[in-house]
Amino acid sequence: MKLIFFSDIHGSEYYAKKAIEVLKEEKGDYIVLLGDLLYHGPRNDLPKEYNPKGVIELLNANKNNIIAVRGNCDSEVDQMVLKFPMMSDYTIIVNNDKKIFATHGHIYNEANMPQLNEKDILIHGHTHIPVAKEKEGIFILNPGSISLPKENNPSSFGVMTENEFLIKTFDGQIIKQIKL
Template sequence: MKIAFISDIHGNAVALDAVLKDIEAKDVDQVVVLGDLCYRGPEPKRALELVQSLNTMVVKGNADEWVVRGIRDGEVPDQAIEMMRTEQQWTVDKLSNEDITYLENLPTGATIELTDQIKIHVFHATPTSLFEMIKPTEADEVVEANLMSEASADLYLYGHIHLPYVRYINGKTVANLGSVGLPFDGLNHASYLIAEGEGADFTVGIHRVKYDVSQVIQKVNEAGYPNPNFIKQVLGQ
């Protein structure tokens, strides 16, 4: 079984197009999506429709929750909250009531069988929170306590931090997918992860996909996105 895991698309449908094309070329058996589909990008509707067209497991991210119910005080820095609320409303205005209901009803996690001997626990940020940030530099005991609570799993995969990595702790594997639409590691290539297994054997790898970032910036400008400088800064434009 070969499964591709993607997350943190953030309305960057151009990047998602490139990732899905790359996944198709790698002949995977399944695609799983770990949240943050629409908010903070120029094409929230198209990004959502691309995800829905996969007809696959999708779990909820914090940005999906924000689209549904708004951003509460204390969830982002005070200096950013006004602009982020403006971006949230802009995103909501691009979506239908059915789209909002879809996001609202997404599950917050799932356990998937890679093989009959290997289970993967997936979630957006942690198994109990859509918002908590567990960074690649955390101590092993912090990672274990916050990400590895599902004892039956062998692999633990998440998104949220936009920083791809793979770690091995006490015989188990923890990995972050990075971000399709807004990578925070200084490389503006879309990031996703493939897990492949047979029996008790498996591989986990981060994949980076180069695409035309200038198309995204053009769409940001054409759409009148309310915070274009944020996207341009993250994508190095």
């Protein structure tokens, strides 16, 4: 199974379109959205082509290929307009012999780890900073932010295959990678 991870769209129709393009180009099985889908949040500037209604339309058109979790900027009113579930603080995906704990990162993160076994994966967004590392036998991953990257990082997303996680830019550059 090939999973494509995006975090922190923050209402950018421009980057939501890019996410759908990546799903097709990468031949991914599912997009995993790690929260902060529609609203830009009070601490963020407006992202490029801020249009939450356009994001709703794009995501709903691809609802059968989306797994999503709630971010700290997502609310119940967002769930009312989206045609896929996104109000859970986390979801667990089992891919071959690995448990993937997918969350936004504002509750569960490296400082507040969920219960995981060796070689399991914690993947989250929230910080807008790409991460791919192993700590005490657990993989800690963050695809970075698609629309509002921080610390001079480019817009990025994650691609997970059976044995590898890549963090890529939209021009195909691999900025981080780790064998799983």
